[in-house]
Amino acid sequence: MATSSAEGPDLAMLAHRLTGALQRALRQAQADDGDSVIGPRHRAVLICLAPTGSRAVDVARESGQHKQVVGTLVDDLEKGGYIRRQPDPVDRRGKLIVPTALGLEQVARTKALMAAIEDDIVAALGAQRYRDFKLTCERVVKILTDDGTE
Amino acid sequence: MATSSAEGPDLAMLAHRLTGALQRALRQAQADDGDSVIGPRHRAVLICLAPTGSRAVDVARESGQHKQVVGTLVDDLEKGGYIRRQPDPVDRRGKLIVPTALGLEQVARTKALMAAIEDDIVAALGAQRYRDFKLTCERVVKILTDDGTE
Numbered sequence A, B: 001m002a003t004s005s006a007e008g009p010d011l012a013m014l015a016h017r018l019t020g021a022l023q024r025a026l027r028q029a030q031a032d033d034g035d036s037v038i039g040p041r042h043r044a045v046l047i048c049l050a051p052t053g054s055r056a057v058d059v060a061r062e063s064g065q066h067k068q069v070v071g072t073l074v075d076d077l078e079k080g081g082y083i084r085r086q087p088d089p090v091d092r093r094g095k096l097i098v099p100t101a102l103g104l105e106q107v108a109r110t111k112a113l114m115a116a117i118e119d120d121i122v123a124a125l126g127a128q129r130y131r132d133f134k135l136t137c138e139r140v141v142k143i144l145t146d147d148g149t150e
Helices: A011-032 A040-048 A056-063 A067-079 A101-125 A127-147 B011-032 B040-048 B056-063 B067-079 B101-125 B127-147
Strands: A083-088 A091-099 B083-088 B091-099
Touching (some): A011 A101, A011 B011, A011 B040, A011 B101, A011 B127, A040 A056, A040 A067, A040 A101, A040 B011, A056 A067, A056 B011, A067 A083, A091 A101, A101 A127, A101 B011, A101 B127, A127 B101, B011 B101, B040 B067, B040 B101, B056 B067, B056 B091, B067 B083, B091 B101
Antiparallel strands (some): A083 A091, B083 B091
16 A cells, blocks of 8 residues: 555545636636626536536546535526426426526536647646646546446 | 547547546445535545645645645535644745545545546456556546646
8 A cells, every 4th residue: 555656635625726726717717708707616417418418427427526405506597597497308307407498508608728738738748748647637537437435 | 739639529528527427426435435525526626635634725726626626626625624723834925735534534535535536447448458548547637737738
């Protein structure tokens, strides 16, 4: 236990710093853009929605947030007019969370801002290294998700 | 804008998934350990504290969380007996957040659990690739923090 991985900050701290740095960069970009600022956790939900609607459980998995938290965020988004809930055609007891036109516009704008932020990282890091980094990040998530902690 | 970086999920989504997967892995490890479960955001604060105490502003920077959020989390940690606040000897208006014995024990236990989780990742990914991944993660945080979004 705690061999090479014990050097420097652990992955949980790094992940927190990464999330925090991204949130600040995005908030700054949104402010520059004159955009209404949606919280980062709301954004994480909104960006996960399929245009035809998604189930809360899938949004929770996709966004890495707890289902209860997603419920609260979806309530906020509904109040703001970014989403609406409608019955799931394939599950009568279920609801789909469907982005509104305003919600889709917000997603498109946020995606463009994020792409610009990522281009800055690519410029500083190199395309190959950044691509490797993202692939490894996905792989780490998969390792954590598939294997648990054994 | 949005060149190679536009493929696959953007970095904000990856960072969210990574944080979520780590939180679940850690929660699982804590449950196996019979440990009392502190929320991941509380843990992020607790783990940042210097043994002699830290200022809230430094904890916010270190943990990547907003200063107001840190204040709330510190209130919770104080109620749980994990930290106490005491006057900052070098800044009379300021307070230091000092981990208690219980808090330090919690940090040590969490660090051991995180190290075991990281060892699982190293086993699946290889030590070199994981080391590169963490270094690149730190570099990305630095790029985001130094340059803003320009």
